Amino acid sequence: MTRSGRPRSGLRGNSDAINELALLLQDQLRQARMSVRDLCKAFDESHFQEGCSIPSHATVQRRLSGENLATARPLINAIITICTPAAEVQSVQKHAMELLRKAAISPPRNPVGADSGAETSELRAQLGILQRQHIATQRELHAERRQRSDASPGLSLTMMWLLGSLHATRDQEQPGSADATVADLQRRLLRIEKERDATKSALVAATRRIQDLESQLSSQPEAGAPTRPENQTEPTTPAPLQRATNAELETLERGLRSRDPDGNRMAAVLRRALDFPLDGSHTGRFRWDQLSKTEKTTLGTRVEIELRRAFGFDPGGQLDFKFNDIEFDCRYAMSAGRWSIPPEAHGKICLLITADDQTSSWSVGLVRADPELLNSTHNRSGSTTLNALGRSAIRWLHQDATLPNNALIHLPQADIDAIFTPRSSISRMVELFRRAQHQPISRTVAATVALNDQYERRIREAQGPLTEEGIIILRGSPDGQDIARRLDLPIPGVGEWVSARITALRDVDENTPHFEAEGQRWVLAMPHDPIAAAPSVVR
CATH class of the missing domain: 3.40.600.10 (DNA mismatch repair MutH/Restriction endonuclease, type II)
Incomplete structure (x- = not known):
């Protein structure tokens, strides 16, 4: 996971325009998912005018807080060029130059009696940074959950394969080898769970910190703002923060x-x-x-x-x-x-x-x-x-x-070519459910492959050839959802289908995902399992 880094110290620019420019540059850096160290590594001589040396990490840190930023135009352009998408570079640079011009004609802040304003500016800066960190942490947590969810079927298949291998070769393998593999899988699971819990803890901490800063900020007066008379009403438009x-x-x-x-x-x-x-x-x-x-x-x-x-x-x-x-x-x-x-x-x-x-x-x-x-x-x-x-x-x-999900987008190009090459809509549907197993297939995807609105009929016609290969198609009916749940497959919703190749296994542990049909227990097939016809089940 990409780390967002800790919040930088409070803004130290000598005007509001310079502090706004510092926030703009910090935001470009954060959207590019780069740390200050990454930024410094990306600098080269082409980013700076002749006679200007590449700034150090400490110098960049100070400029990003607003300190002497008004005189660092080459650095400003370099940060925007590196961190901003090409289509937005010109717009962001124009905005940055306008802020510099605004800073040049604005009087510097008066340090006398400015403690409250400085504290408010620092709180605003920390609040904005932490809010963006909060968003980034939520995205990381969502990505981690999705990766974990995507990994679960594969991990289940791996465990099934391991159990099958142990059963088939328990008299041939050396004692302890399988135990070592299981232990390794358990360690991997534990590490993933720890990473997930750490991300959750970071998310909770960021949320609490944002709430604390918002509370502090709401009690701070605006820097340089005159005191409102007692008989003056509040403004009709609340401040953005x-x-x-x-x-x-x-x-x-x-x-x-x-x-x-x-x-x-x-x-x-x-x-x-x-x-x-x-x-x-x-x-x-x-x-x-x-x-x-x-x-x-x-x-x-x-x-x-x-x-x-x-x-x-x-x-x-x-x-x-x-x-x-x-x-x-x-x-x-x-x-x-x-x-x-x-x-x-x-x-x-x-x-x-x-x-x-x-x-x-x-x-x-x-x-x-x-x-x-x-x-x-x-x-x-x-x-x-x-x-x-x-x-x-x-x-x-x-x-x-x-x-x-749009299943077609995530398939390899070789599978896409195999699906759309046949001229027959039934053959295309067979290829779809043969190659896009263990994932929901929507009505839209089915209609796109069928190239007509008779996709449900084509799915029923495709089931025959697929059954001979041991592939079942489960639809979003109570029976289909029950079998998908028993096999630990994605549960198809209304207007969805999920396909999977299965095989019969006599000695199945109760904890292994399976369902019963025709007097046998059926599990998800592994690649090395022989192809055999699937049972006739209510799908």
């Missing part, structure tokens, strides 16, 4: 969570929206890069249509939707941080959505797009994106949740 008091955001968040507490409805919305432009049953397409540029631009609109159908949102007056009398805009992007905020949504609540078929993940969050949370650069239509502070202000409803 006090967003917990935003009644509209809280009401909308509670309403959306109550409509979709586990995220299954939103996941289905995004799955349908991603599949719609592909139109797999007529085109055979299943990857995003198979779409034309024009087709890709329709995805955001499709997400809005599916959201309105699934959640029953009313159309808004100025923005996309209205829910519980609160208007909000829907912003979709393929990756986090790239949401385009149009002028009419500035200062308004935005529902931010991302979905990635390659990683089978999606995220949804809420933010009020206040001016201080937006980048100062705009395109011709006046749209802009969230700045570092804005990205840290997102209230995530679901982050890096699991997107319903």
Whole structure:
């Protein structure tokens, strides 16, 4: 797992603009998943003008805290060039130069009586950093869980193979060799569990630290802000770092969570929206890069249509939707941080959505797009994106949740070629369930391979040849789900199928995943097991 590193010390720039620039550079570094040491290793002479030496690790640390950052323009450009995606380099550099110009015309901070302001700035900086660390830790935990889940079937198969080998060759192998293998597997499991628990502990600690900092920050006055007279009311728009008091955001968040507490409805919305432009049953397409540029631009609109159908949102007056009398805009992007905020949504609540078929993940969050949370650069239509502070202000409803699987995306190209080469739709379906075992196959994937809407009939016709190879197809019926559960396979949902090759085994331990049919116990077959016909079971 990539470590996020510890938070850097408080910002030490001599103006607000320099501290904002330091935060911008820190955010670029964090999004690139690089430490300061990694950054220093990436420096070379081409990043600096002639006569400028490559800065040391300690110097870079100080500049990233804002110290003498105004005079380090070559270093600023080098950090942006290395850490920022190529498509965003020009925009980020322009923003950085604007902050430098702003710092040049702004008077430096007065150190007299500035203790409260310095403390507040440091708390703000630590809060933003820890919030981003919190998000990174959540992603690492999700990735670790997914890897563990993916590894579980393979580990179960390995254990079954080991038990079968022990039973078949117990009189031939040397005593203790199998015990050593089992012990090694147990050590691996223990190490994985310790890594998981350590990640959970880090996540809990980061959450508590963020809560502590938010509490401290809410009690700190703004640096240089005049004291509010007793008869003066609070501002109508809360500060971005006090967003917990935003009644509209809280009401909308509670309403959306109550409509979709586990995220299954939103996941289905995004799955349908991603599949719609592909139109797999007529085109055979299943990857995003198979779409034309024009087709890709329709995805955001499709997400809005599916959201309105699934959640029953009313159309808004100025923005996309209205829910519980609160208007909000829907912003979709393929990756986090790239949401385009149009002028009419500035200062308004935005529902931010991302979905990635390659990683089978999606995220949804809420933010009020206040001016201080937006980048100062705009395109011709006046749209802009969230700045570092804005990205840290997102209230995530679901982050890096699991997107319903598109099995075809994750298959090797050789398997894809074998599946789509036959001209017969039945033959293609046979290849699909032969090569994509132990994973859910959705209706969309089945229709894409069948290249028509008669995919259920083609699946039934494919079962005959596959049964002769010992392969069963389990659908999302009670019987199919029960057998999948007994074999420790993924449980197929409604409109899903899971295939697996099985074999009969007489001496099966009760703890070994198995089911009974035709008077025998059946287990998942190993590669070396002979091919034999599968039993006739209710599937």
